[in-house]
Amino acid sequence: MNERPELKQAFGRLLGPGVPEIGCAECFDKLDQYVELELAGGDTEAGLPGFKAHLDGCPACREDYESLRALVGGGQAL
16 A cells, blocks of 8 residues: 555644643643653653643744753753
């Protein structure tokens, strides 16, 4: 079967994440917790469900995450 990744990606955007998603305000409030948990090697999805899905879909919050991650982690964001 010939898969069409662009079609799969389009459907994924239409359907949204398969997990609960948070909003920008909650993301901003808990961003430090997420980064600390991530740096400690914790399970970010269990600790803050829907957070990664929001970061994957929101360029503004992703930029804030990458900046904070680089600042406190001394390295690149995931």
